[in-house]
Amino acid sequence: MVISILAGGLGNQLFQYAFGFSLARQLHTELQLERHLLESRMLAKLRKYTPRQYELDVFAISQKAASTYDVLRTLSQTLLPGHQAILLCETDLDSQEVLLNQTKDVLCLGYWQSENYFKSETEALRKQLVFQKHPSHATLAVANAILAHSNATFVHIRRGDYVTNTNANQHHGLCGKEYYQQAIDYLRERVSDAHFFVFSDDMEWVERELRDLFRPATFVDHNSGADSWQDMYLMSLCRHAIVANSSFSWWGAWLNPVADRVVVAPSQWFANQPQQIIPQQWHSL
Structure with a gap:
């Protein structure tokens, strides 16, 4: 599976979702969204950033929230030999592209603020990113x-x-x-x-x-x-x-x-x- 760690407001969550969505389709696996860091008020205070909440529910997407067990299991597997899973950071993407072809369990940490990260899935993304909540x-x-x-x-x-x-x-x-x-x-x-x-x-x-x-x-x-x-x-x-x-x-x-x-x-x-x-x-x- 691909687990995308969410952080920031709606715009940043969209970038993180779009990257995770594209990567999951590339690896033919499922995408889960990790929300604990996003919603942690303690972490926001420690890192001195603006507290946020999950906002992707305004769109017509139905992605499973990653459980603490899934996150810890995937994280522990990144430490094992044989590339059972990898922690994919934005700064390390180029050096880890080869490993991506050897695993389907990826924990994504970054903001991924570029269309280049998901351009190949533009058409599929546009079908999902339709506002489903009713405006005032x-x-x-x-x-x-x-x-x-x-x-x-x-x-x-x-x-x-x-x-x-x-x-x-x-x-x-x-x-x-x-x-x-x-x-x-x-x-x-x-x-x-x-x-x-x-x-x-x-x-x-x-x-x-x-x-x-x-x-x-x-x-x-x-x-x-x-x-x-x-x-x-x-x-x-x-x-x-x-x-x-x-x-x-x-x-x-x-x-x-x-x-x-x-x-x-x-x-x-x-x-x-x-x-x-x-x-x-x-x-x-």
């Missing part, structure tokens, strides 16, 4: 407005723990006003009559600092907490996109399958390291 009336009203605009474009401004959490700020950094100005200019050169649907976890700051950039615009601020997935749902309906350095809006853009669309993303995804996270067909600034 407020969200449905915005959805109708998006569908009424042929060039509806979402803009995502991620702040939240990127501002309040020192570790997150040092790791991710922030997309500033210059990025959004350049992204808007780039998009307007290629898209006529764009209507912007603006999403953020700090709308007060956005309306104060960026409001003049987005005209005409609809500011969507009614979803938070357990309802945040509805913002991703709305993003996925928009024809064009300006994403933040956030896996949440990455997936909001990716989930829309339209080929001839404009997606703009920041080239500097992380503050302190290069990362090939932007799909080739997107434009990076």
Whole structure:
């Protein structure tokens, strides 16, 4: 079996699921999802990251949760000779590809933030990654407005723990006003009559600092907490996109399958390291 260890919010969980799903199909085995580390408040406090919860249940997927026994059994087998199982870390993927052909028990630890990890299974993934929860009336009203605009474009401004959490700020950094100005200019050169649907976890700051950039615009601020997935749902309906350095809006853009669309993303995804996270067909600034 393949066990994918989940960590982070909905966007990161989607990357970890997509990689595990692709690997399980490659190895002709089942996928299980490990949720204990994700939901551990003690671990979140020790590692100084934002506590999360399992969110993949908003999609039409039915993956078995890995039991503590399965995780410990697979982990113990990684220590035995004969490659009965392997612990697959993102940084070790290249060196362990040969071993993958010799086992069907794999424990996956990493964020796997690249389409390249699951591109071969895109069609199968899209059939699964369909929102199954019912949106609120407020969200449905915005959805109708998006569908009424042929060039509806979402803009995502991620702040939240990127501002309040020192570790997150040092790791991710922030997309500033210059990025959004350049992204808007780039998009307007290629898209006529764009209507912007603006999403953020700090709308007060956005309306104060960026409001003049987005005209005409609809500011969507009614979803938070357990309802945040509805913002991703709305993003996925928009024809064009300006994403933040956030896996949440990455997936909001990716989930829309339209080929001839404009997606703009920041080239500097992380503050302190290069990362090939932007799909080739997107434009990076």
